[in-house]
Amino acid sequence: MSLDPDDPRTPSQQIAAALRAEIKTGKFAPGEKLPSQHDLVERFSVARETIKAALRKLQDERLIVTRQGSGTFVRANTERPVGLRPHVERAFEATNVTIDFAGFSGETLYNAIQETLDKVRIGRLTPESIRLRVLISDMTAPMAIPCRAEDQADDPAIRARARRITDRSIHAVTDAVQELADLGLVKTATADVRVHKAAPLFKLFIINEQEAFFGFYPVVEHTVMIDGKPMAIYDAMGKDAILFPFTPSDEDSSNDALYVEQARAWFDSMWGTIAREYAS
Amino acid sequence: MSRTDLAAVVGCARVVLLDFDGPVCSIFAQRPASTVAHELRRLLVDQGVTLPAEILHEPDPLAVLRFTATLGRPAVARQVEEALCREEVTAARTAEPTPYGREVIVAAHQTGRRVAVVSNNSAGSIHAYLTGRRLTSYVHPVIGRAPANPDRMKPNPAPVLDAVRELHADPEHCVLVGDSLSDIEAAHAAGVASIGYANKRGKRERFAAADAVIDSMAELVAAFAVDEL
Numbered sequence: 001m002s003l004d005p006d007d008p009r010t011p012s013q014q015i016a017a018a019l020r021a022e023i024k025t026g027k028f029a030p031g032e033k034l035p036s037q038h039d040l041v042e043r044f045s046v047a048r049e050t051i052k053a054a055l056r057k058l059q060d061e062r063l064i065v066t067r068q069g070s071g072t073f074v075r076a077n078t079e080r081p082v083g084l085r086p087h088v089e090r091a092f093e094a095t096n097v098t099i100d101f102a103g104f105s106g107e108t109l110y111n112a113i114q115e116t117l118d119k120v121r122i123g124r125l126t127p128e129s130i131r132l133r134v135l136i137s138d139m140t141a142p143m144a145i146p147c148r149a150e151d152q153a154d155d156p157a158i159r160a161r162a163r164r165i166t167d168r169s170i171h172a173v174t175d176a177v178q179e180l181a182d183l184g185l186v187k188t189a190t191a192d193v194r195v196h197k198a199a200p201l202f203k204l205f206i207i208n209e210q211e212a213f214f215g216f217y218p219v220v221e222h223t224v225m226i227d228g229k230p231m232a233i234y235d236a237m238g239k240d241a242i243l244f245p246f247t248p249s250d251e252d253s254s255n256d257a258l259y260v261e262q263a264r265a266w267f268d269s270m271w272g273t274i275a276r277e278y279a280s
Numbered sequence: 281m282s283r284t285d286l287a288a289v290v291g292c293a294r295v296v297l298l299d300f301d302g303p304v305c306s307i308f309a310q311r312p313a314s315t316v317a318h319e320l321r322r323l324l325v326d327q328g329v330t331l332p333a334e335i336l337h338e339p340d341p342l343a344v345l346r347f348t349a350t351l352g353r354p355a356v357a358r359q360v361e362e363a364l365c366r367e368e369v370t371a372a373r374t375a376e377p378t379p380y381g382r383e384v385i386v387a388a389h390q391t392g393r394r395v396a397v398v399s400n401n402s403a404g405s406i407h408a409y410l411t412g413r414r415l416t417s418y419v420h421p422v423i424g425r426a427p428a429n430p431d432r433m434k435p436n437p438a439p440v441l442d443a444v445r446e447l448h449a450d451p452e453h454c455v456l457v458g459d460s461l462s463d464i465e466a467a468h469a470a471g472v473a474s475i476g477y478a479n480k481r482g483k484r485e486r487f488a489a490a491d492a493v494i495d496s497m498a499e500l501v502a503a504f505a506v507d508e509l
Contacts, residue, residue, distance in 0.1 A: 150382055150413070223387040223501060230383040230501040 003044060011046050012053035018044075019054065023063050023074050034064065034072040084112040084205060084213055084243055091207045092116050092125040100267050102135040103203030104217060104236050105162070109134065110169040112205070117176045120185055130189040132177050134170060135267065135275055138195035139163035145199045149221050149232040157226045158233050167280055194275035200236040203243075204263060210248070212263040215241035286492040289473050290503040293455035296388045297443055297467075299434075300399035300406050302459030303477050303497065304381045307401060307409070310374035314339040316367045320360050324348065327356045341367070342400055342433070349430040361428050368405035375409055378479075380497035382415065384457075387501045389418045396443040398423045398456065398466075400433040421446045435462040437470035444470065455491075457500065459483065464490045475500070 003014050022028055035043065040051045055072060058064045066072045091097055101109045113132075119125045137143065139159040146162055148155050174191040181189035205213040217236035224233055248257035301307045308316065317339055321331060324344075335347050341364055348360045388395045395418055397406055403424025410416045423439045423446075426432040432439065444451055456467040459477040464487060467474035476487030478495050487493045494500055 149386070150377060221386055222390055223383045230380055230387065230498055232382045232386040 003046070011044070012050045012057065015040070015044050015046065015051065015054035016057040019058060020061070020063060023058075028074045030074050032074050034074065036071060084108070085115065087207055087211060087213070087245075087247075088112050089116045089119070089125070091211075092120065092127055092130075094208055095127060096129045096131075096208075097127045098131045098133075098206075098208055100133045100135070100206040100264075101204070102267060102270070104137060104200035104238055105166045106134060106136060106169040106173060107165070108203060108215075108238060109205070110173050113173060114176065117180065120180055121183070123185070126185075128187045130177055130180065130186055132173065132189075132191040133267075133271065134173070134191070134193040134278075135270055136166060136170070136193070136195055136278070137200045138197050138276075139166060141197045143197075143199050145201075145219055146233050146235045149234050152234065155226075155233075158224075158231070161224065161226060162235075170278070171280065193278035193280075194271060195278045196270060196275045200238075203238055203241065204267070205243075206260065206263055206267060209264060210260065212246040212260045213243040214246065214263070215243040217241060286475070286494065286499060286503050289455055289475060289491045290500065293393065293453060293473065295394045295396065295444070295447055295449045295454040296384070297396050297398045297440060297454055297456040297472065298385070299456070299458035299460070299463045299477075300397050300401050300409075302479060303378060303384070303457045304397065305372075305375040305377050305409060307368065307371050307375045307405065309376035311367070311371040313341055316364070316371070317341040317344050319367065320344045320348075320363060323360055323363055324356070327353075327359070329353075329356065342430075346430045346433075349428070354428070357428050365402040365404055365427075368402045369408050372405040372408040373412065377413065378497060380501060382413070383501045384497050384504075385415060385418050387504045391504045393504070394447055394449075395419050396421050396423065396447060398434070398439050398443050400425050400439075400462075402427075433462075434458075435465035435469065437466045440466050440470040440472055444472065461486050461489075 003011050007014055009017070019034070028034060037048055037051050037055070041048050044051070055064065055066070059066065063075055064072050065075050088099070091099070099113065103109070116125065120127065139162045142154040143159060146158050147153055148158065170193055174193065177189050177191040180186050200217055202217055203215050207213070215238065217238045218241070219234050220237040221232055221234055223230050246256040246259040246263070248260060298304055320341055321335070321344060324331060329351060335344060338344055345360060345364055348357050351357065385395050397419055399406055401424060403422050406422045406424055407416070410419055410422070421443055423443045426439070434440070440456060444454055451471040455473040455475060456463060457475045457477055458464060458467070459479050464474045464476055468489060473491045476483070476490035476493040477497065478484040478487060478493055484493055484495070
């Protein structure tokens with residue numbers, strides 16, 4: 001493609017417009033690598049500086065990202081969390097499945113794992129063993145979060161509410177795993193729950209000891225009913241939290257592998273030291 | 281006044297206008313209003329003002345302020361206004377939160393309603409309270425007393441209309457919550473629905489003109505019908 005000499009726009013503007021159109025019409029998909037600067041120089045018959053100027057424009061528009069040494073890529077326009085559920089499902093294709101979860105209530109865990117466990121129940125997925133470890137905050141102990149918003153004080157009644165919510169999803173998950181073992185659908189299936197006295201600040205999933213997902217719990221104020229009366233509380237809110245994926249691959253030079261290794265070390269350290277059996 | 285009245289009034293309200301002293305907090309809980317009124321009187325006496333009998337024992341500092349405006353001495357009026365502002369900011373530090381006042385503000389926000397404060401107290405003292413209680417992000421705008429212009433205070437609808445205008449809201453979609461008759465009158469004159477907060481015995485009867493009356497701010501939270509409660 002050559003540039004139009006009658007076009008009042010500068011060559012770099014024309015090139016940026018052409019590439020922008022190709023990105024927006026999906027000719028280059030999110031995550032896809034753009035042709036090299038060398039190739040673009042040939043394609044448009046312009047100087048390398050002109051190509052660089054065009055790419056800078058697209059970078060400013062957040063349409064592309066340049067990774068040192070590996071090239072220019074179309075930005076994944078919805079930089080949303082990679083859904084956890086498909087990863088969990090893929091993990092269950094392994095012979096031995098392990099899932100470690102650390103967080104607040106386990107609601108995300110339940111949502112992510114429920115469908116996959118159903119697929120084991122109907123024989124669509126056939127792992128030999130499942131080991132689930134759940135590490136959550138001990139809502140019988142004083143906590144920094146959740147707390148009363150007015151005076152930022154710990155309140156046993158608020159914790160009792162959090163515990164009720166936690167119990168619900170934790171029981172649902174552990175019962176579902178236990179059922180698979182009882183039915184003899186998997187050789188061994190265990191679901192262990194332990195608690196610690198640190199306040200919930202983040203959630204972490206470690207899948208088959210190979211992948212990790214991490215999300216922050218922002219502290220959010222909302223009004224809830226406590227013993228029949230409204231109360232404004234500061235709460236750890238996880239349901240809208242973006243989960244950052246750490247999924248190392250063999251040729252991966254990023255920090256993902258190191259992240260997963262450190263996440264596992266952290267989880268094991270908590271599990272083996274200050275965490276105690278969950279009494280439900 | 282029944283529960284259905286309250287539900288109807290709150291149901292169509294997208295904007296909740298709160299009077300400050302009463303629905304949000306009790307500003308003079310620790311530093312009594314009568315003491316503040318006395319301080320203002322001393323200031324007037326120092327300026328050679330002769331106080332009429334009804335002002336001599338007036339416990340409400342805002343009433344003393346209103347009187348000051350009738351003297352035709354702008355310098356004195358300004359001095360009293362500034363003194364009262366200082367007193368209010370000091371009082372805001374020790375103000376007592378109204379039971380469920382915070383819950384009303386947070387629940388209104390949760391249900392997509394906007395919250396503003398329309399008060400005869402100074403904007404400075406309201407900001408001081410909201411900042412101290414980590415509530416500023418929920419409340420906009422804060423319409424306080426127009427300086428040195430006591431005639432513009434509620435029951436004048438002007439401050440209510442200021443808030444409505446600032447929010448580009450339709451008065452029909454606003455409701456004002458107040459604990460005095462002047463709040464109800466100001467709301468009525470502004471074409472805004474009103475809820476009387478009967479926080480003291482005997483107030484309920486005075487709110488005949490209000491669209492609904494509540495005894496506790498908790499009733500308002502319930503009327504917002506927050507799903508996740």
